[in-house]
Amino acid sequence: MTAFTLAHLSDPHVAPLPTPQWRELMGQRALGYLNWTRNRHLIHQRAVLDTLVEDLQAQHPDHIAVTGDLVNLALAAEFPRARRWIESVGKPDDVTLVPGNHDAYVRGAEMLFAETFGDYMHGDAAPVAGQFPFVRRRGPLALIGVSSSVPTAPFMATGWLGQHQLAALEQMLDQLSREHLFRVLLIHHPLRSKHWQKRLTDSEALQVLLKRHGVELILHGHDHIHSTMWFDGPQRRIPAVGVPSASSIAHGHKPAAAYNLFAIERDGEIWRCVQTVRGFGSENYNKVEELKRIQLIPAR
Numbered sequence: 586m587t588a589f590t591l592a593h594l595s596d597p598h599v600a601p602l603p604t605p606q607w608r609e610l611m612g613q614r615a616l617g618y619l620n621w622t623r624n625r626h627l628i629h630q631r632a633v634l635d636t637l638v639e640d641l642q643a644q645h646p647d648h649i650a651v652t653g654d655l656v657n658l659a660l661a662a663e664f665p666r667a668r669r670w671i672e673s674v675g676k677p678d679d680v681t682l683v684p685g686n687h688d689a690y691v692r693g694a695e696m697l698f699a700e701t702f703g704d705y706m707h708g709d710a711a712p713v714a715g716q717f718p719f720v721r722r723r724g725p726l727a728l729i730g731v732s733s734s735v736p737t738a739p740f741m742a743t744g745w746l747g748q749h750q751l752a753a754l755e756q757m758l759d760q761l762s763r764e765h766l767f768r769v770l771l772i773h774h775p776l777r778s779k780h781w782q783k784r785l786t787d788s789e790a791l792q793v794l795l796k797r798h799g800v801e802l803i804l805h806g807h808d809h810i811h812s813t814m815w816f817d818g819p820q821r822r823i824p825a826v827g828v829p830s831a832s833s834i835a836h837g838h839k840p841a842a843a844y845n846l847f848a849i850e851r852d853g854e855i856w857r858c859v860q861t862v863r864g865f866g867s868e869n870y871n872k873v874e875e876l877k878r879i880q881l882i883p884a885r
């Protein structure tokens with residue numbers, strides 16, 4: 586049996602940023618715009634993103650997961666541009682998306698995001714755009730999408746799932762645990778954060794659910810770094826893997842853009858998953874290379 590390959594990229598922050606309307610520059614956005622014009626436009630580059638996606642497509646993954654932050658300030662003009670970008674990545678059936686905090690940068694953006702990208706983030710059973718959690722079955726995988734994306738006050742980038750979503754997720758995980766599927770949870774925010782203002786506020790409640798019902802893998806973005814954290818599941822620990830921003834050049838402590846490939850296969854009663862990290866090596870933004878290969882599951 587050949588392995589099923591799931592690719593994961595995150596935080597493309599599709600550039601360039603369109604010029605905002607003056608009335609769009611209020612509250613959280615005014616600070617965000619200042620931040621973009623001062624430094625973020627130098628960090629998130631369209632050419633970097635395009636080179637990375639081209640390499641990803643050349644690997645012919647069976648499915649692609651994108652964990653949010655397609656836009657920057659959620660300006661109306663950013664949405665059609667980001668839509669064209671995701672269409673260039675793959676068809677809605679082949680790409681599963683969850684929103685990030687930048688996609689809900691201001692009140693009302695959440696709805697616009699759901700309308701624009703609904704076909705990339707709905708379940709197989711009831712294709713209702715903007716309804717979370719949702720589940721999509723692809724090969725041996727069950728891809729479970731949740732939204733931690735909520736508008737926040739200036740200087741904050743926290744995420745929140747809420748009781749309603751957590752209750753529905755519990756029910757979904759309980760049902761899925763009766764099938765022998767490789768369950769992948771897609772969420773923008775990491776479950777543990779060093780930065781209080783960037784954390785998932787109800788992470789503890791999510792971790793309780795995961796300990797009770799389990800998933801095989803968690804994929805997230807938000808921190809723009811390579812990271813692997815482990816969480817308790819019912820039988821074994823669950824890896825949670827984060828990736829750098831898909832459009833970023835290396836800066837400060839943040840690495841250059843990269844993505845992950847997960848080759849997943851069933852071996853009798855157990856799952857095997859090999860993670861391959863591909864990205865830009867030595868400040869050469871013309872070429873993507875393999876940076877690392879790790880046997881993620883079973884953990885060594």
Ligand SMILES: [Fe+2]
Pocket residue numbers: 596598654685687807809830
């Ligand atoms: Fe981001």
